[in-house]
Amino acid sequence: MLELRDIHKQWDHRPLLDGVSLRVEAGETVALLGASGSGKSTLLKIVAGLDAPEAGSVWFDGVDITALPPEQRGFALMFQDFALFPHLNLQDNVAFGLVEQGVRRSEARNQARIMLARFGLAGQALRKVWTLSGGEQQRVALARALITQPRALLLDEPFSALDASLREQLRTEFRERITEAGMTAILVTHDEQEARAMAQHAWGLQGGKLVSLW
Ligand SMILES: Nc1ncnc2c1ncn2[C@@H]1O[C@H](COP(=O)(O)OP(=O)(O)OP(=O)(O)O)[C@@H](O)[C@H]1O
Ligand SMILES: [Mg+2]
Structure with missing residues (x-):
């Protein structure tokens, strides 16, 4: 189980994440929705270890991993600007x-x-x-x-560069592959339909806090 406990993160002296707690059960996909600039990518980077919170902790299967570097967390990342090696x-x-x-x-x-x-x-x-x-x-x-x-898959708007019909096709394919792999996943998206197609639960990030959507 992946767990965030009371994460705080400031940006420009303003609270961006203001006490975020979240649990993702093994094999579950959770969607994170929220307006542009609400801190979704920042939260995912904190889970990945690419960014550090000012307060709060990240846990995996009962172990505090807050201080672990990204490569020791065993998570796989797929961000907005996916970086395959072109050559x-x-x-x-x-x-x-x-x-x-x-x-x-x-x-x-x-x-x-x-x-x-x-x-x-x-x-x-x-x-x-x-x-x-x-x-x-x-x-x-x-x-x-x-x-x-990986122990968990972190997806940050993986389909944002694709047209509508391809997005629909890929969300189904991705859900199947993720389910088949029994993967624990967090999906950041703007798209509520995409969240419904891929995740068992969804949270909204509003004013630095998570609100349960479904
Ligand atoms: N390292 C950074 N460099 C520049 N801006 C940052 C940085 N970290 C956080 N921010 C600011 O924090 C806010 C939240 O950014 P974040 O990328 O987490 O939002 P988001 O919810 O993922 O938005 P989007 O939906 O547009 O991807 C933004 O206002 C952003 O400018
Ligand atoms: Mg983002």
């Missing part, structure tokens, strides 16, 4: 995290091809990233996030 092909993008973990490159590439096939990209392992459409790139980004079997 690498699909399989090397997806294999990247495994190679980092010390898996042999040939084995990592095998696993990457299996993962790509599950994302409807079988036979495209050698394509370069820059030849892909936006939706294909997002699929590759999720495949890359899931292949290392």
